[in-house]
Amino acid sequence: MEYPQEGDPDLFQNFQFWDRPYGQIVSQFGSSKTFAKNGEGFCILYIMNTLEKFKILAESAKYDVSCSSSGAKRKNKLGMTVLGGICHSWSSDGRCISLLKILMTNVCIYDCAYCVNRRSNDIPRATFEPRELIDLTVDFYEKNYIEGLFLSSAVIKTPDYTMERMIEIVRQLRGRRQFGGYIHLKIIPGTSPRLLEIAGRYADRVSVNIELPTQKSLALLAPDKKMPEIIGPMKRLDTSIRSMIALRKKHKKVPAYAPAGQSTQLIIGATPETDLEIMGLSQWLYQSIHLKRVYYSAYVPVNTTKNLPALTTAIPLLREHRLYQADWLIRFYGFDGRELFTKNTPHLDLEVDPKASWALRHPEKFPVEINRADYETLIRVPGIGVQGAYKIVLTRQVKSLRIEDLKKMRISLKRAQYFITVKGKYHGDIPFTPEDIRERLAPEKRPALQNSSPQLNFFIQGKKEEIASVLHGEF
Ligand code: SF4
16 A cells, blocks of 8 residues: 655645544644554544644533533523533532533544444544643633533543543642542443542542443444443442442541542433333432432434434433433432333323322322321422422421411422312312313423423423422422
8 A cells, every 4th residue: 555645735635534443543743744654544643733622522522411511501691501611510519510521532443323423423533632631621720710620532442541541631630730620530331440440539420321221222322332341330430439438437548539429321212212211220320339310311313323313303302301300209209210100101201290290190199288298298299399398397396387388488389289288278279180280280382392402401491490490309
């Protein structure tokens, strides 16, 4: 094969695309344009500056929603998170923090069908050198743009090779640059135990993305990934996190290990799993691997493949929203995931929220007397959240509650009125009949939630009351 020479006029024509195979990319940094042989062809090397790389790699990172505000779109407000760059998360002490959300590289050896960065897509590619990303993070931190780093990556060469480079970035940040900000570090599926053990020492939170809920779906859309290579590292991380917590209780000087725990992401709607299967997996992850959060990401069609929904398919945002609500019920309201489904309804009700749906299927449990019901019963009443139930129980110790007291406590009587009595009186404006109440609770059809701009824009599209419920977990 004849290799082009430097100065060849055609050499830089397609400068942003690497010649395949991607795994053999040589260093693309230096002070001048150059090229290098890679064994099977050649890589045309274009010297991108840090800003160019930043644009590509922040954009590529936006499809990962394992931090809380990714993609939330707020019209006519100061600030924007739809564009890649900054996301928000909660530290171990509950503070909300802004993170620089970025990929180390979007060059990938894998070809996951649902992913914009997959090997077979012709897109601009870039890779940060550790030094560049470290300088960028420290610079942004010093300018007060961010309070931490959310570092993810596609897979170059091997999972371990990629992870070593990512660890090097966070190790230098913590060590040489004395960076004390929050770090959320993605763990590449298949990373060896040796590197997992190191990763948690520098990160506040770690996460391995499951992406697709079953091995069958992984085999179909992400054949390079295997469920044991995802769940295995999660279990190891959990063991290390818990053993370090136990050790730190005895010896205060033991260094922290991923103190904000671990999370994961599931893609919704790319494969045919039911909500029952998805919530079953989430519940298992919370109970067995002690995850802090499972994030649900409505599938945004970005690729055309026969096994994927068509590009014109609506983004299942309302379904994603219902899954978050169900997730909340499992974590904070004492629900077992199976209670939210029936044998014939393996999907969540899209018309009413999962708690209301459960209540309407169990009319025998309602209405409950607000002055007598215990806390566990109160939090199952649609319209009464954990804070509301707590206030009711607390106030009841000093006086008997009236309907006006509930209004002052900001209980959502619009919903709760059908499920409670106050001093024996039912305050609903229609009799307690599930079919009629469902009519009242079901909002008008909301096509905007079904198909609008990517990811999580239910924050602005839903009804005001529902938006507040998602933000505060009170519904
Ligand atoms: S491993 Fe799969 S999901 Fe991750 S960047 Fe590569 S192609 Fe995308």
